[in-house]
Amino acid sequence: MNKQTEEQLTHINPQGRARMVDVSEKKKTKREAVACASIYMKRNILERIERGDIHKGDVLSVAQVGGIMGAKKTADIIPMCHPIFMTGCDITFQMDYEKNKIDITATAKVVGETGIEMEALTAVTVAALTIYDMCKAIDKTMTISDIRLLRKIGGKSGEFNFEENKC
Template identity: 70%
Template sequence: MELTHINEEGRARMVDVSEKLDTVREAVAIGTVSMKRETIERIKEGTISKGDVLSVAQVGGIMGAKNTPQIIPMCHPIMISGCDISFRIDVENNKIEITATTKTVGKTGIEMEALTAVSTAALTIYDMCKAIDREMVINNIMLVKKSGGKSGIFERKGL
């Protein structure tokens, strides 16, 4: 398999996508933040002193998606046509599950934006709750689905 982000000299390059066709592209990524039961309960009750944790994390995740090219070196700046972040509080397992869905119409994929959205939302949860729980763990950030472009559809099996 050819590495597309390496030039003839073996150095990093940004891939030229000018010849690609615009297609509708969508990506879904997930991740989790594990924490103490007390932290989960306080998030649910809205008693974290910094405010509504999941509302702030949702905005943080969207901001992360929008700013992906500023933090991932070879990422193309693309026009994001949609980004949604959702959360599921799993009290039994002391974790919050994060899902990010990103969409665009363009020449290159939107997977990095979905992954960055999940990562930023998870980091925001950590930041909002670190005063009461420094043992939180951010886990299992992964792409679960993508569609559009030359490579077509990808769906992670076994989830």
């Protein structure tokens, strides 16, 4: 078998089928990933969320917990992700009244043999879906978009920063 280069996909076996990458020979390193997503909505929904006037409860608190729970379950829903022991996960929300959206940012951390990017991406996605779920009765036109990795630190590939390091 030829040694794979960085340009080749590591999740493909010699027969061309998907595989889970073997990380048993990798050293544990401190890793961190930051991801973001945006959810666009009608302005009155944004205002109601900020006032705490959504009948299902405190939308951002529930989305915070949902996002963290999603990050913890990433290996259960993304087929080739390794189960990892996250050492930390936090989610922040920024209300943007100019664009009628909420920007969601998640930071996930681990000391391990493999990255934490998928956990950060899952966290912002589940947080956005939680906001949608809690507000869909009054605004089904909400749009979730701009899900992306902003920053990654640690591991063999080193540091990565998205050109615009913000949502």
